[in-house]
Amino acid sequence: MLNPVTDDLLDQLRATLPPATFREMTPAYLEEPRGRYQGQGGALLAPATTPEVAAIVRACAQARVGIVPFGGGTGLVGGQIQPEGPAPVILSLERMRAIRAVHPSENVLVAEAGAILADVQVAAEEAGRLFPLSLASEGSARIGGLLSTNAGGVNVLRYGNARDLCLGVEAVLPDGSVLHGLKRLRKDNTGYDLRHLLIGAEGSLGIITAAALKLVPPPAAAGAALLAVRDPAAALELLAMAQAQIGEGVSAFELIHRMGLDFLAETMPDIRQPWSDPPEWTVLIDLGLGAGQDPGAALERLFAAAFEAGLVSDGLIAQSQAQRIDFWTLRESIPLANRRIGAISSHDISVPLSAIPELIARGGPALAEIGNFRINCFGHVGDGNLHYNVFPRPGETRAQHENKRTAIKACVHDLVHDLGGSVSAEHGVGRLKVEDLERYADPAKLAAMRAIKDALDPAGIMNPGAVLRALS
Amino acid sequence: MLNPVTDDLLDQLRATLPPATFREMTPAYLEEPRGRYQGQGGALLAPATTPEVAAIVRACAQARVGIVPFGGGTGLVGGQIQPEGPAPVILSLERMRAIRAVHPSENVLVAEAGAILADVQVAAEEAGRLFPLSLASEGSARIGGLLSTNAGGVNVLRYGNARDLCLGVEAVLPDGSVLHGLKRLRKDNTGYDLRHLLIGAEGSLGIITAAALKLVPPPAAAGAALLAVRDPAAALELLAMAQAQIGEGVSAFELIHRMGLDFLAETMPDIRQPWSDPPEWTVLIDLGLGAGQDPGAALERLFAAAFEAGLVSDGLIAQSQAQRIDFWTLRESIPLANRRIGAISSHDISVPLSAIPELIARGGPALAEIGNFRINCFGHVGDGNLHYNVFPRPGETRAQHENKRTAIKACVHDLVHDLGGSVSAEHGVGRLKVEDLERYADPAKLAAMRAIKDALDPAGIMNPGAVLRALS
Structure with a gap:
C-alpha cells in the first residue's frame, strides 16, 4: 500500500535538492488533452539532473510514495494523470531539456528526457540530419514521454516507431539506481534489452532521463500527393505498388475519409479543401528521395500506373513545398476538427x-x-x-x-x-485502457508483465495504476 | 539447485508425448563451431508442436531440471552447450520448421523456430519478397536461435538486427505457459514489449517457438563494389558520402583488411583475389536500388566523388551479378580462412x-x-x-x-x-562472455537482469548458466 506525499518527505528532499526543484502546482499538471481525467498531485518536483531524479526516486521508494513522471502532458490515455489513490509526487522532466551531444558522422543525437521533440528536430536539422519522429503534438511532447509511450506518428512506415529510433537510454529505476545505457551503438548483444523494456512501459518501470537517438540523412527531395482511391482495399494495393516502385522512399501513407474533410469544412473553414467533389477515400502519400531523383515524376508514374489499374480516380500532386505543406496541414488538422465536433x-x-x-x-x-x-x-x-x-x-x-x-x-x-x-496501436495503455489490456491481452503476457513489474518495482511506486492496476 | 534429468522424468514425458519426440543423443548436440565447449545432455527431445514444448517445460519446471534450447547449433559463444552442472534436457526445435504462413501483401511471414534461415529466405523470395537477415551460417542457423541471439549479419546497416525484423513471437515461458504474441502488427502499444525481452535473451527467459517476421520488397537492382580506402577514417567518410548520395539504398558496407586477403590466399587459394597489389583496407559496398535506378552508375558516381576527395585510391565495380557474388564470396570466406589459420x-x-x-x-x-x-x-x-x-x-x-x-x-x-x-556486438553472451558481462555491464543493468530472470524463471531452469551465472 502506498502513502501520500507528506511534509516530512518534502522536508527531507529540501535538505538535499536545490530550491528550484520545488514547484508550485498548476492545473496544467493535473489535466490531459481530452479532459477525461482530473489529476491530483501532492507535490510538483522538477529536478535538473539525473542524480536529482535518482534522489527523489530513492526517497519516494523508502517512503512508499507514488511518482507520476510528467513530460509534455500530451498523452491521450491518462498515463500522466493519477486521478485517485494516495497523492503522488509529480516528477516533471521539463528542466532536463538539454541536447547533450550531436554526432552527425554517427547519425546520433543524445537528448535529455525533457527535450521537446521540435527542438530535437531542429538540432538534427542544424547538423544536416533528420530526426524522423513526427506527430501532431511535436511542439510540446518531450523525448522522455515519447519514448515511454513508444510514440508513432506519420513516419513510422519508413523509419519505425519511437523505439526504433532509440539506440540507448539512461533511466532511473524504481529503487533509485541509475541505468547508464546511453550507448551509441548499432549493435550490442550484451544481455537483456532493458531499453526496449523501458520504452513503452509508460513510466511504470522507471523514468527515462536521457536517450541516444538515431538520426538519418535527410532525403534530398520531398514530394507529396493526394490520391482519390476506390476503397480501402485499393489504398493497400496502391501502397504495395508505391513500395515496389519507390522502395523505402515512401515516407508516409495516410488515409483520409470524406467525413474528416467534412469536419474540417465545418469547424475550420480556413483550411484549403483539395477537392471540389470530395471522394469517399483519399490517400496522402509522401516521398523523400535521394539526390538526382524527382519525387514529382515518381508520383506521376505511380498515379499513371494506379489509374491504369483502377485503384485511383483522381489525384493532386504537390507542385511546390508550400503545396506539400498544405496537404499535410489538411491531414494534421483532422484531430483538432474531431475535437471540435x-x-x-x-x-x-x-x-x-x-x-x-x-x-x-x-x-x-x-x-x-x-x-x-x-x-x-x-x-x-x-x-x-x-x-x-x-x-x-x-x-x-x-x-x-x-x-x-x-x-x-x-x-x-x-x-x-x-x-x-x-x-492501442500508438497511444499506449495509460489509465484509459487498463481494463482493455486485462480483457484482450494474452494471459501469459499479463502474468509476465505483472511479474516483471513486481520484480523491478516491488512497492509499486512508479506511475501507480498506469498500464497495470495499482497494488492495493 | 537444479536436478539432473532422471528416467522418472523421461517416463513421465513418454506417457504424454509421441515417441518421435525422444531422440538419440549424437555428438552434434554437444559441440559448437569453435570447439571451446564440450556439452553434456541427459536427454535429447525434439517436440513437433508448441503444446509439446510447453509440456516438456512444465515437466522440467516441476522436476527442477534444466533445459538447453537448441536451434542450428551455429552460435559462437556456447549458448547452446552446457558443459557443467546437472545434466539438462536438450530441447531441439529441429522438427518445428514449418513456414506457417506468408502474407506478401502485408510483408509478413510466420515461421516456426526450427525453420532454417535459408528456407525462410526462399519462401520470401517465392512470394516476391525479401527476408533481409543474411549471415554466413544461414544454411543451418534456425529462426529461433537467430532471434534468441538477436543475430546481425551483413544487412543490418539497411534493415536492422534480427530483432528489427520481428513483429511478434510465440514462446513458451519458464513456467510452461504459452505466450501468444504472433501479431502481424506494425504498431502495438499494449503493455511491456516481451518480444524484445525474449529476443536476445538466448533462451534464458523462455523458448521462442514461432515468429512473425518482417519482409521487404526486394530491391529491383543490386550492385557491389570493392573500393581501396585510404584508412578506416576514410571508410567512414565514404559511408557518409554513400548514404548522402544513395540513402537507404546502401545495403551493406563491410571492411576488409589485407590480412584477411592474405589468409584467404594462404588457406583457400581457389578464391579469386581482387587486387594484384592489395591495399591495406578494402571496403565492400552493396547497393539495392528501386526500379529505374542503375546501381553501377551510382557506384561510379560514388567512386568518382570519393576519389576526388582522396578517400579511395582504386576500385572494382561488379560488372555482373556473378562478379557481385564473387565479391561477397571473398568477404564471406574470411571467417573460414580465420578458422584455418x-x-x-x-x-x-x-x-x-x-x-x-x-x-x-x-x-x-x-x-x-x-x-x-x-x-x-x-x-x-x-x-x-x-x-x-x-x-x-x-x-x-x-x-x-x-x-x-x-x-x-x-x-x-x-x-x-x-x-x-x-x-558482444552480434554473437551474444552465451557462456563465453558471462564474466565479461559481469565485468563491463552497468551494475543497475545487471541487477535488473537478475531480478527479471528470477521473476520469470525462479528455479533457473531455462538455459542454466547462459547470459547470467546459474544459481547454485
Whole structure:
C-alpha cells in the first residue's frame, strides 16, 4: 500500500535538492488533452539532473510514495494523470531539456528526457540530419514521454516507431539506481534489452532521463500527393505498388475519409479543401528521395500506373513545398476538427494490413446496431493503424450518447481483437485502457508483465495504476 | 539447485508425448563451431508442436531440471552447450520448421523456430519478397536461435538486427505457459514489449517457438563494389558520402583488411583475389536500388566523388551479378580462412562509429605490448561492428600463445569499453562472455537482469548458466 506525499518527505528532499526543484502546482499538471481525467498531485518536483531524479526516486521508494513522471502532458490515455489513490509526487522532466551531444558522422543525437521533440528536430536539422519522429503534438511532447509511450506518428512506415529510433537510454529505476545505457551503438548483444523494456512501459518501470537517438540523412527531395482511391482495399494495393516502385522512399501513407474533410469544412473553414467533389477515400502519400531523383515524376508514374489499374480516380500532386505543406496541414488538422465536433468514443487501433478492408466493412454495420453515428476513420494506413472515431449525428451532442460509449468501445475493440489487432496501436495503455489490456491481452503476457513489474518495482511506486492496476 | 534429468522424468514425458519426440543423443548436440565447449545432455527431445514444448517445460519446471534450447547449433559463444552442472534436457526445435504462413501483401511471414534461415529466405523470395537477415551460417542457423541471439549479419546497416525484423513471437515461458504474441502488427502499444525481452535473451527467459517476421520488397537492382580506402577514417567518410548520395539504398558496407586477403590466399587459394597489389583496407559496398535506378552508375558516381576527395585510391565495380557474388564470396570466406589459420583470441565488438579509427589505431600498439601477433580486423564497419581477431605469426601456433589469451582478450575488451563500445556486438553472451558481462555491464543493468530472470524463471531452469551465472 502506498502513502501520500507528506511534509516530512518534502522536508527531507529540501535538505538535499536545490530550491528550484520545488514547484508550485498548476492545473496544467493535473489535466490531459481530452479532459477525461482530473489529476491530483501532492507535490510538483522538477529536478535538473539525473542524480536529482535518482534522489527523489530513492526517497519516494523508502517512503512508499507514488511518482507520476510528467513530460509534455500530451498523452491521450491518462498515463500522466493519477486521478485517485494516495497523492503522488509529480516528477516533471521539463528542466532536463538539454541536447547533450550531436554526432552527425554517427547519425546520433543524445537528448535529455525533457527535450521537446521540435527542438530535437531542429538540432538534427542544424547538423544536416533528420530526426524522423513526427506527430501532431511535436511542439510540446518531450523525448522522455515519447519514448515511454513508444510514440508513432506519420513516419513510422519508413523509419519505425519511437523505439526504433532509440539506440540507448539512461533511466532511473524504481529503487533509485541509475541505468547508464546511453550507448551509441548499432549493435550490442550484451544481455537483456532493458531499453526496449523501458520504452513503452509508460513510466511504470522507471523514468527515462536521457536517450541516444538515431538520426538519418535527410532525403534530398520531398514530394507529396493526394490520391482519390476506390476503397480501402485499393489504398493497400496502391501502397504495395508505391513500395515496389519507390522502395523505402515512401515516407508516409495516410488515409483520409470524406467525413474528416467534412469536419474540417465545418469547424475550420480556413483550411484549403483539395477537392471540389470530395471522394469517399483519399490517400496522402509522401516521398523523400535521394539526390538526382524527382519525387514529382515518381508520383506521376505511380498515379499513371494506379489509374491504369483502377485503384485511383483522381489525384493532386504537390507542385511546390508550400503545396506539400498544405496537404499535410489538411491531414494534421483532422484531430483538432474531431475535437471540435466532439467524439463519443475514439479508438487508436491497428490490424494486420490485409484486414483493414474487413475492419472498415464490418465496423459501420456493427455500430449501426448500437445507434446512428458518424464515423471518421483515418490515419496511418501504411502501418495498419487507424484512428476509428465515432461521433454524434449533426445537431446532436456527445453527451446525448454518453450511455452508449461503453457499447461502442466494446464493439470496435471486439472487432479489432477478432481480426488479430491491437486496441492501442500508438497511444499506449495509460489509465484509459487498463481494463482493455486485462480483457484482450494474452494471459501469459499479463502474468509476465505483472511479474516483471513486481520484480523491478516491488512497492509499486512508479506511475501507480498506469498500464497495470495499482497494488492495493 | 537444479536436478539432473532422471528416467522418472523421461517416463513421465513418454506417457504424454509421441515417441518421435525422444531422440538419440549424437555428438552434434554437444559441440559448437569453435570447439571451446564440450556439452553434456541427459536427454535429447525434439517436440513437433508448441503444446509439446510447453509440456516438456512444465515437466522440467516441476522436476527442477534444466533445459538447453537448441536451434542450428551455429552460435559462437556456447549458448547452446552446457558443459557443467546437472545434466539438462536438450530441447531441439529441429522438427518445428514449418513456414506457417506468408502474407506478401502485408510483408509478413510466420515461421516456426526450427525453420532454417535459408528456407525462410526462399519462401520470401517465392512470394516476391525479401527476408533481409543474411549471415554466413544461414544454411543451418534456425529462426529461433537467430532471434534468441538477436543475430546481425551483413544487412543490418539497411534493415536492422534480427530483432528489427520481428513483429511478434510465440514462446513458451519458464513456467510452461504459452505466450501468444504472433501479431502481424506494425504498431502495438499494449503493455511491456516481451518480444524484445525474449529476443536476445538466448533462451534464458523462455523458448521462442514461432515468429512473425518482417519482409521487404526486394530491391529491383543490386550492385557491389570493392573500393581501396585510404584508412578506416576514410571508410567512414565514404559511408557518409554513400548514404548522402544513395540513402537507404546502401545495403551493406563491410571492411576488409589485407590480412584477411592474405589468409584467404594462404588457406583457400581457389578464391579469386581482387587486387594484384592489395591495399591495406578494402571496403565492400552493396547497393539495392528501386526500379529505374542503375546501381553501377551510382557506384561510379560514388567512386568518382570519393576519389576526388582522396578517400579511395582504386576500385572494382561488379560488372555482373556473378562478379557481385564473387565479391561477397571473398568477404564471406574470411571467417573460414580465420578458422584455418587458428585465432588465439576472437572479439566480436562494436564501438560508436566515430571511434573506429581510434580503436584500430590503439589496438595494434596495445597488443604489441603483450606479444608479436597478426591482427585480422574486418566486418560490418557500417554498424560499428568489427571482428577483431588475433592470430599467431606465421610458423607459430595458437597453442603456443594460449597463456596470452586472457591478456589479449582483456586488452581488446578494455579498449572497447573505454571507447563506449560493446564486448558482444552480434554473437551474444552465451557462456563465453558471462564474466565479461559481469565485468563491463552497468551494475543497475545487471541487477535488473537478475531480478527479471528470477521473476520469470525462479528455479533457473531455462538455459542454466547462459547470459547470467546459474544459481547454485
